[in-house]
Amino acid sequence: MLTKIVATLGPASLSPDVMLEMARHGVRIFRLNFSHADAAYFAPIIKTIRAIESELGVPLTAMADLCGPKTRIGEVAGSPRTVAKGEALLLGLPDERPDPDRDERVFVSLDVPPLLAGLRVGMPVNLSDGLLQFHVTREIKADRLYEIEAQNAGLLSSNKGIAFPGKHHPLPALTKKDIKDLHEGLDVGVDAVAISFVQNAEDVIQTKEEIKRHGVWVPVVSKLERQNAVDNLDAILAVTDAVMVARGDLGLECPMSELPIIQKKIIRACRHAQRPVIVATQMLLSMVKNPIPTRAECTDVANAILDGADCVMLSEETAVGDHVVDTVKVMQEISQNALEYYLERIASPYAPKREKNPRKFVAYSACLMADNLESKAILCHTVSGANARLTSTRRPRQNIYAMTPDPRVMRFLNFAWGVKPRLLDCADCGYMEQVENFVNECPDFEKGEPVVITAGRPTPGNDMPGTNEIKIYYK
Incomplete structure (x- = not known):
């Protein structure tokens, strides 16, 4: 898959x-x-x-x-309760809760002061996982207590998530x-x-x-x-x-x-x-x-x-x-x-943009070569995973076998499209020999079938070249 x-x-x-x-x-x-x-x-x-x-x-x-x-409101009196469209509620810090005998509006508490800081009239507020939408209509105490008006009707319950669309959260x-x-x-x-x-x-x-x-x-x-x-x-x-x-x-x-x-x-x-x-x-x-x-x-x-x-x-x-x-x-x-x-x-692998990125073009070239050969797979020797990820982003139709000596990189490459990560564990072999040994032993490939191998080989002028080598190998 x-x-x-x-x-x-x-x-x-x-x-x-x-x-x-x-x-x-x-x-x-x-x-x-x-x-x-x-x-x-x-x-x-x-x-x-x-x-x-x-x-x-x-x-x-x-x-x-x-x-x-993730921020949630506190307990709402009479929860769950229906909120009517156009109804005014109060939103504020817990210690700003008004006396219910003097103010009958529903009080929504939020014990996260930074989230109320900077709230202004007209800003949107969403409650109940977005099913209830409000606008701030009045600033009663700056950064502490606000009146909000329901833009639609719905059910309000305690301890639900609250969101402030477009507002920066410190x-x-x-x-x-x-x-x-x-x-x-x-x-x-x-x-x-x-x-x-x-x-x-x-x-x-x-x-x-x-x-x-x-x-x-x-x-x-x-x-x-x-x-x-x-x-x-x-x-x-x-x-x-x-x-x-x-x-x-x-x-x-x-x-x-x-x-x-x-x-x-x-x-x-x-x-x-x-x-x-x-x-x-x-x-x-x-x-x-x-x-x-x-x-x-x-x-x-x-x-x-x-x-x-x-x-x-x-x-x-x-x-x-x-x-x-x-x-x-x-x-x-x-x-x-x-x-x-x-x-x-x-139809064909994604071509890179016109940019100076040799490793991306090497990955693209490997995909084109695999298509031309009608190869079953591209094998990427990779230490960091970058070679396999670059090849993955070209979206070839062939499976990408990512051959790495690092178990952490192997499991990371499970996130990448089309990549089948495999662990190399032959300490006495060179990297190309390890990849070729894998091909020879893997039942996915028939004798005489070609595969494309990509890798990075240090050169006298660059001991960290990234992917710089493409090889056609017949099993």
């Missing part, structure tokens, strides 16, 4: 047998949601992932998804809980870390510094959930390892009608920057309860693949759903059908 499947683990999917079936049907990345558990809870689950990895002989990736500074992406979870997650063996509510490159850099402090390297996945992140996309792409289009909270921050185009623009930008991109949220949501998806959901998954997403993600569907394995099978089937049309539509 060229497009990878990310599946969230939860009560419905923690059985080793279920996890094994998920992996057999295309799941390569298991998401561990640290919003609902800690590293101690996930430690035995990671051991199960490693056992399945060994049984199937394919790399599997355990991705820790950190909670981030909160770091990593909370104290996240830092604790990050280090403990690394201790139990997570392979990648997703950070929530990224706003700028500094959030990514801070996370990478925490990982470096731990004395290891794992890739960082930046979840784009705020308008600020979209506005700062280029800077984020310069420092992150991968991106997730987290459409749930992003859909609260930006107009819903703009979300499909934002998704397409992010995917395109990620491919040009050689950063894998995951599309997430409500992809097959109806399958939490139903054995088949809606037509719209099938189309949504297919469109994400046709847009060029590296990965598509399941959340509630596999965490708490009634049809976990069937949901994965449906996503695999949609992907396979969509990819046939996708490859037919693009």
